[in-house]
Amino acid sequence: MDFASIRIITDDLEQIVQFYEQVTGVPAVRATPVFAELNLPSATLAFGHTQTTQLFGQDSARPADNHSVIIEFLVDDVDREYERLTPLVDQWVQKPTTMPWGNRSILFRDPDGNLVNLFTPVTEDAINKFRR
Template structure:
């Protein structure tokens, strides 16, 4: 038996605004775009990891009003889990994302535990890290 990650979800305020960050700044490909009940689920991926989808959706997509409201509150506070991407050249990735106008949280730095990484906020305030192995 084998098991692997197929999808991971990122909650965003506005799918259209966020796709520009994830597609244009990070270079991910749009794999699927599904609308239902006034909400959208947009799946992105990378040729470097076929079979892995990153799904963007708003807090109320597929959830009750109360659950969506609670998730929106966590998103607004900026306390949802971050996402970490791997890159073979973190400096080039940093420059590409910075050029998009994304909010820089940390310029590339070699961490004491090994990797060199940097951090940004996506348009919804989620922390996005980019890491390069030592």
Template sequence: MTFASVRFPTDDVPGLVAFYEQALGITAQWANDQFAELVTSRGTIAISATALTDRFAAASVAPRSNAGLMLEFLVDDVDADRDRIAELAGGLVMEPTTLPWGNRSMLFRDPDGTLINFFTPVTPEAAARFGGR
């Protein structure tokens, strides 16, 4: 089995896509005006209109209800991204902080409230978990 993607239903597809394009520095691939994908080296973030899912599985998704989900992105330098992300997200949930397991992380939310972690391994042990990065 191979992980393929995570999908976020939303009532504002263009707004959420624009946020992720700016945060990740990648351009979305649009299938139509209700569905776009942001393809990373390890998986895909799909963003679709709530109405699209409702057409096939009515009331099966609830936008803005991802309280138990955290997306995590390995970045080159959390501190270098801090100001850009704080402005884009309208603030941070957690300032860049070095955590006990050796990652330097910052937390912020996307416009629909999903928690996002940008992190950089800063100890040799943490770097080893990510291929020496």
């Protein structure tokens, strides 16, 4: 089994897609006006307007209601990303911090309140774990 994608359901597709295009530097592919994807090398980050959930059944997904998932991106230099994203991000949860497990990390919320983590391995063990 391969992990393929994660999909964010939103009421404001344009805002969330533009936000993640700026965070990742990857342009979105728009299959329909209510669905878009960012095709990253490791997986796809997909976005669906709440209209798309009608196909899954009533109340199958609620936008801006995530309290348990963190969307994580491995980056080359988290401190440089923090500087680049400071004008874009409204809500910082954690400024650059080296975590006990060896990653230097920043945490922020996207426009729908989803928690996003950008991290760079900095210890030998963490670097070996994520070696590309």
